[in-house]
Amino acid sequence: MKTKNKTLLIGWDAADWRQLKPLMEKGVMPTLKHLVDCGTHGPLSSLEPMISPVLWTSMATGRRAYDHGIHGFVEAKPNGDGIRPIRASKRKEPAVWNVLNRFGFKTHVINWWPSHPAESVDGIMVSNFYGIPEQKNNSDWPLMPGAVHPVEKRDEYADLQVHPSELTAEILGPFFPNYPQLDVKDPIIQSVAKILAHTCSTHNAITQAMEADDWDFSAVYYNGLDHFLHVANRYAPPQMPDVSDEDFEKYHYVVEAALRFHDMMLARLLKLAGEACNIILVSDHGFDVGEQRKVALPEQMGAPSLEHQPYGVFLGYGPDFKVGFELKGASLLDVCPTILQLFYCPVSRALDGVVLWDALQQKGPTQTVPDFSGIPAFHSFFEEENQLLDEELLLQLQALGYVSDTPTDLHIAAVLRENQYYLARSLVDGGKYQQAVVVLQGLIQEDPNALRFQFLLLHAAFQCNDTVAIAAQIQQLADNHRGDDVRTLYYKGLWYLNQQQPRLAVACFDAVINYAKSRPGLLLQIAHAYVQAGAFSEATAVLDRVPVAKLTQPDVWHFLKAQCLFESREPEQALDHVLSAIAERFAFPERHALLAAILWELKEQEDAVQALHVASKLAPTNQQYLEQLRSWNGKIKSDVVERYLIDKEREKNEHIVVVSGLPRSGTSLMMQVLAAQGFPIFRDATRQPDTHNPRGYFEHQSVKQLAVNPDFLMDAKGKAIKIVAPLVQRLPPHFHYKVIFMHRPTTEVILSQEKMKGASEAQLFQFFPLERALKLEQTAAASLQQLEKAPHVEVIQIAYRDMMTQPEKVCKQLTDFMGIEFDGNTINRVIDTSLYRSKL
Amino acid sequence: MTIKQNHLKNSETKIPSEFWVQPDAKGSLGLLALGARGVKMWREARTQLQNTTHENQK
Numbered sequence: 001m002k003t004k005n006k007t008l009l010i011g012w013d014a015a016d017w018r019q020l021k022p023l024m025e026k027g028v029m030p031t032l033k034h035l036v037d038c039g040t041h042g043p044l045s046s047l048e049p050m051i052s053p054v055l056w057t058s059m060a061t062g063r064r065a066y067d068h069g070i071h072g073f074v075e076a077k078p079n080g081d082g083i084r085p086i087r088a089s090k091r092k093e094p095a096v097w098n099v100l101n102r103f104g105f106k107t108h109v110i111n112w113w114p115s116h117p118a119e120s121v122d123g124i125m126v127s128n129f130y131g132i133p134e135q136k137n138n139s140d141w142p143l144m145p146g147a148v149h150p151v152e153k154r155d156e157y158a159d160l161q162v163h164p165s166e167l168t169a170e171i172l173g174p175f176f177p178n179y180p181q182l183d184v185k186d187p188i189i190q191s192v193a194k195i196l197a198h199t200c201s202t203h204n205a206i207t208q209a210m211e212a213d214d215w216d217f218s219a220v221y222y223n224g225l226d227h228f229l230h231v232a233n234r235y236a237p238p239q240m241p242d243v244s245d246e247d248f249e250k251y252h253y254v255v256e257a258a259l260r261f262h263d264m265m266l267a268r269l270l271k272l273a274g275e276a277c278n279i280i281l282v283s284d285h286g287f288d289v290g291e292q293r294k295v296a297l298p299e300q301m302g303a304p305s306l307e308h309q310p311y312g313v314f315l316g317y318g319p320d321f322k323v324g325f326e327l328k329g330a331s332l333l334d335v336c337p338t339i340l341q342l343f344y345c346p347v348s349r350a351l352d353g354v355v356l357w358d359a360l361q362q363k364g365p366t367q368t369v370p371d372f373s374g375i376p377a378f379h380s381f382f383e384e385e386n387q388l389l390d391e392e393l394l395l396q397l398q399a400l401g402y403v404s405d406t407p408t409d410l411h412i413a414a415v416l417r418e419n420q421y422y423l424a425r426s427l428v429d430g431g432k433y434q435q436a437v438v439v440l441q442g443l444i445q446e447d448p449n450a451l452r453f454q455f456l457l458l459h460a461a462f463q464c465n466d467t468v469a470i471a472a473q474i475q476q477l478a479d480n481h482r483g484d485d486v487r488t489l490y491y492k493g494l495w496y497l498n499q500q501q502p503r504l505a506v507a508c509f510d511a512v513i514n515y516a517k518s519r520p521g522l523l524l525q526i527a528h529a530y531v532q533a534g535a536f537s538e539a540t541a542v543l544d545r546v547p548v549a550k551l552t553q554p555d556v557w558h559f560l561k562a563q564c565l566f567e568s569r570e571p572e573q574a575l576d577h578v579l580s581a582i583a584e585r586f587a588f589p590e591r592h593a594l595l596a597a598i599l600w601e602l603k604e605q606e607d608a609v610q611a612l613h614v615a616s617k618l619a620p621t622n623q624q625y626l627e628q629l630r631s632w633n634g635k636i637k638s639d640v641v642e643r644y645l646i647d648k649e650r651e652k653n654e655h656i657v658v659v660s661g662l663p664r665s666g667t668s669l670m671m672q673v674l675a676a677q678g679f680p681i682f683r684d685a686t687r688q689p690d691t692h693n694p695r696g697y698f699e700h701q702s703v704k705q706l707a708v709n710p711d712f713l714m715d716a717k718g719k720a721i722k723i724v725a726p727l728v729q730r731l732p733p734h735f736h737y738k739v740i741f742m743h744r745p746t747t748e749v750i751l752s753q754e755k756m757k758g759a760s761e762a763q764l765f766q767f768f769p770l771e772r773a774l775k776l777e778q779t780a781a782a783s784l785q786q787l788e789k790a791p792h793v794e795v796i797q798i799a800y801r802d803m804m805t806q807p808e809k810v811c812k813q814l815t816d817f818m819g820i821e822f823d824g825n826t827i828n829r830v831i832d833t834s835l836y837r838s839k840l
Numbered sequence: 841m842t843i844k845q846n847h848l849k850n851s852e853t854k855i856p857s858e859f860w861v862q863p864d865a866k867g868s869l870g871l872l873a874l875g876a877r878g879v880k881m882w883r884e885a886r887t888q889l890q891n892t893t894h895e896n897q898k
Contacts, residue, residue: 160876168886170868200872200879207875264873272875 004105004343005319006277008210008269009219009335011059011112012262013052014226015313016286017043023256029263031270032315035279039317040359042327044335045587046285048429049422050308053086055284055332056113056221060095062336062351065426066435068093070114072419073397076412083412085397088114088127094375096336097121097217102375103345105216108209111202112221117146120379124209125149128221131161131201132396133194156212160204164190164197171196175257179250188251191231191399196261199224203265210272217339222265228258229287230304234295242295278320278342282335283312292552300452301418311585316359327359328586329618341366348372350714352430370714417443424456433464434707434730441469444476451482458491462498464729465786470495486515490525497533505529506538513542520546521553527560536567555584559591566594571601589619596628605636613641620648623792656713656735657720657818659698660728660787661742662780664752666800667722669831670740671698673803673814674720676830677822682716692756695832698722706730725783737793738818741784744800746773807831 024033035041047058049065057070065071069092074083091114097107098119107123109115116127130147143158169182175192176182182189199222206220232254234240239248266281273279286309288294297303314330316322320342333353340347341355350371357363420443427436440457447453454473461469474495477488493508509526523546530539543561548554562577578595581588592615599608609632616625626648633641657679659670672695675681682700689696702712703723707730713721717735731737750773751761787795796817803810811824871878871885 160879162872162879168868171872174869203873204876204879207877211876261869261873264870265875268874268878 004216006215006273007217007318007339007342008273008277008279009217009339010266010269010279010281011056011219011221012225012281012283012313013056013221013223014229014285014287014308015281015283016289016309016311017041017313018289019255019287020259020313023259023263028256028260031263031267032281035266035270035281035315035317038323039279039315040322040325040327041313041315042330043286043311043586044282044314045329045331046308046310046312047332047426049302049425050285050305050310051302051422052223052226052284053113054422054426057091057095059282059284059332059335060097060112060219061091061093062096062333062348062353063093064333064352064430066423066430066432067350067352071423071426072415074415074419076416083415085116086114087116088112088119089117089378090114091378094372094377096339097123097125097219098375098377098379099340099345099372100217100343103343105343105345106214108206108213108215108218110206110209110218110220111223112219113223116144118149120149123215124153124213126157126205126209130157130205131198133161133163133197157205157208160201160208162197162200162204164193167193167197175254176250177253186250188231188235188254192228192254195224195227195231195258199261199265203268207268207272210269217343220269222262225258225262225283226287228255230307232258233287233307234293238290240293240295276319278316278318280335280339281313281315281317282332284332285309286311286313301414302422314356314359316356320360320362322359322361325359327356330356330359331587337366413446417446421453421456424453424460428456428460428463431463431733433460434466436460437464437466437469438707448476448480451485451487454482455487455491462491462494465498465782465789466729467498467782470498486512486519486522489515490522493526494529497529502533502535505533509542513545520548520550524551524553524556524560528556531560531563536564540564540568553585555581558584559588559594562594562598566598566601571598574598575602587618589615589622589625591615592618593625600632605632606638609633609636609638609641613638613644616644616648623794654717654736656716656718656737658728658731658737658739659720659722659742660725660739660783661744662746662749662776663724664749664756665742665744665780666798666803667724667742668693668695668697669800669803670742670798671720671722672696672830673822673827676826677820679820680719682719682721692752703727726779729783729786731790731793733790733792735792737790739787739793739795740814740817741787741795741797742800743780743797746777746780748800749776803827803831 020029020032023029024036047055047064051072053070053073054065057068058064061068069090070086073086075086075090077084097109098121100107101122107121108125109119109121109123110126111128111130113128115125116129118125118127125148127147129144132144133141141161141163143154143161148154148157172182172189172193175196176189202220202222202224206218209215210218232251235243235248235251236255237252239252270279288307288309292309294307297306312332314327314335316327331353333351334356335353337347337351337353338356338359341360344367346367346369347355348371349368355366420439424436424439424443427433427439437457437460440453440460443450443453444457454477458470458473461473470491474488474492477483477485482488489508489512493505493512496502496505496508509529512522512526523542527539527542527546530536530542539560543557543564546557548557551557558577559581562574562581565571565574565577575595575598578591578598582591582595592611596608596611596615599605599611609629612625612629612632616622616629619625626645629641630645633645657674659667659674661667671681671683675698681698683698684700686701687697687699699722700712703721705712706723706727710730710732713732713735723731728739750769754769755761784795784797787793794817796813798810798813807827808824811822811827814822868882871882874881
């Protein structure tokens with residue numbers, strides 16, 4: 001086995017390079033500056049929802065919230081009697097330390113959120129219930145049960161907890177240099193004392209573990225920075241208009257002081273880690289800075305997370321990391337697989353992230369496994385309740401504004417609904433729009449007045465083109481007298497665009513623009529809709545009205561502007577704008593694709609190929625980028641791109657073959673053909689053959705759960721699976737599919753379906769269900785349309801009648817589509833024309 | 841109330857800049873930044889100071 005270096009993972013909640021870099025330059029964060037200068041660093045893109053327990057669990061597991069199971073700050077108590085802070089026991093996926101333990105590495109984990117009760121790791125684990133004072137003074141402050149593993153270490157760690165009441169003016173003074181008479185009743189001072197004490201407790205625990213016990217991997221999460229920012233960022237320079245001179249004078253230094261203290265702690269960690277240790281410093285999201293800071297937050301649950309920004313920090317330093325390298329495009333989901341790679345452990349193919357090879361000194365193959373089944377997601381020695389501590393932690397969450405403070409039954413239901421809302425946001429973020437629609441429909445039923453549920457549903461429904469849900473939701477908003485709400489008008493405009501009614505769309509958007517003068521973000525959304533619809537001159541007119549200086553995301557404006565300029569054949573100007581967009585935020589493949597197109601137009605062909613290569617790496621399932629890259633690379637040869645294309649070709653062969661179409665359109669027959677050809681079939685024995693399908697249905701029961709739980713598709717790779725329309729619209733985007741879509745005249749489909757129900761042919765011709773036939777046709781058309789638009793799907797339509805009457809034609813179609821030779825005799829043997837009973 | 845009033849009485853003078861020192865130097869925040877080792881030293885020093893003050897008062 002190869003030698004591995006130790007690795008220390010440090011989490012600084014809410015750290016943002018825009019706050020750190022000025023202090024590094026000022027010379028007050030020398031340790032961080034040294035790590036940046038001698039390591040690899042860059043932004044780390046966050047996930048939705050930007051809620052710390054959700055994000056830190058994604059960091060540890062490499063999975064999104066809908067997979068790892070941690071959906072919010074709180075959970076229902078097991079007895080249903082109220083809520084309590086979220087427990088690690090809810091985690092459904094193994095964390096990086098569980099995998100490392102399985103491969104024999106010793107791990108210390110301190111204060112990860114959530115990590116209570118402490119898991120029985122091979123090493124030390126101190127849970128996030130450590131260092132939480134449940135009373136006002138530090139006398140008789142016992143360590144919480146279940147907070148430390150192994151149990152025999154309890155006393156050692158209990159003594160290292162720092163209580164806020166221990167902190168003296170000498171300690172707190174540097175946070176308030178212009179506030180000599182520290183007032184004990186000042187709520188900011190009280191908050192700073194609490195946060196600082198907890199930060200010290202965390203730091204004491206990690207330094208103790210690193211110094212006193214052997215380890216291969218240590219992870220520590222400091223939540224203090226996020227709390228310092230929520231409490232005092234508004235007082236930081238430059239002075240905000242609503243902050244009085246007196247308050248500014250007193251509190252302006254708190255955030256800088258907090259960051260300086262983190263730098264000092266970092267120096268200690270570096271010393272204890274030693275030279276042969278990799279250091280990874282990460283944050284889960286960024287934070288509002290400068291002019292971006294909000295004067296006030298809306299009164300809604302989870303409102304403080306509105307101060308979070310989508311880019312946190314990544315820093316890798318040590319023997320395995322590149323020196324002085326600036327990393328781009330890293331995601332929070334990449335941290336777990338990268339750590340596993342540092343230890344040469346296998347990486348699960350089910351993980352959502354990738355190894356950050358660009359950050360590492362050496363490249364090498366990643367050993368992968370299908371999943372981490374067999375490695376327990378969570379294993380603790382402890383399951384006792386602690387009512388007092390639950391209350392204290394809930395109070396902390398309330399104080400920060402994440403949870404409201406009236407613990408009635410209604411409130412509890414609202415809090416748990418909030419978790420479902422977070423789940424829906426995670427599903428939208430992960431591209432699982434149809435599943436998000438289902439979750440949001442449930443939420444709207446429970447709380448029909450919550451507009452944020454309704455607008456998120458509309459957003460998700462537009463993404464997956466769920467026209468039924470869109471129409472129903474717009475109608476519901478109109479019924480609830482919200483038809484003139486500016487956001488409703490925006491979605492109505494989108495709906496009209498979708499329905500090819502541009503005049504009505506323009507009328508809606510014009511109304512929105514008049515409302516939205518003070519909401520430049522909404523103007524951008526309209527410009528985006530116009531660009532999507534190919535209405536570039538309308539988009540340009542809207543973009544020119546946007547006050548760019550007021551935008552929180554000017555990169556979006558630059559990108560849209562670049563698209564419009566490129567369309568109006570002004571590539572040089574377009575180039576400036578797309579480069580600005582990429583410089584601001586890198587990890588958007590469509591920006592690199594546009595850059596590539598512009599460069600190609602400007603005859604910078606080698607650079608164009610490189611840009612498209614980046615786009616394709618960022619969007620690995622986008623077939624359009626791949627095809628273009630193949631075509632260009634044929635003219636401008638690049639070894640790197642060539643290798644990449646060969647790898648992609650190999651991956652493509654792992655696609656899932658989906659046989660689809662309306663029920664009774666010949667889907668079972670096509671499955672029989674594939675089976676007879678020797679193609680592996682994904683089916684179970686639940687539905688047996690009957691007189692309507694004497695040779696079997698070739699179905700799998702899991703397909704019925706596709707919208708809710710598509711995980712079974714992992715096992716369908718390389719096989720054929722039957723998924724009828726409209727269910728086929730819910731295929732998740734992270735696989736490649738070859739869809740064989742069966743076409744049969746709707747009248748025949750209806751005849752066949754009605755006969756299954758026992759109706760006679762004579763009855764049917766007398767009372768033909770015309771309305772249902774129309775609906776079926778719409779369903780088939782919508783399914784087909786969506787499949788044909790999806791970049792990760794290839795579709796072929798096969799006519800049922802051709803199978804009956806021209807099998808040799810079907811044989812050729814399948815051979816061309818599947819890339820494997822189909823035998824005409826085999827098809828002939830399968831097709832039994834006597835079963836073609838419902839025909840016109 | 842989470843901070844003891846008597847701890848805050850000593851804050852009348854401006855905090856000197858040497859509190860912002862690296863962890864291996866002296867200073868209360870510097871000691872706390874040392875982690876487990878530092879907090880023990882800091883507590884010992886504080887106890888000693890309190891004992892001395894107590895003796896002087898007697």
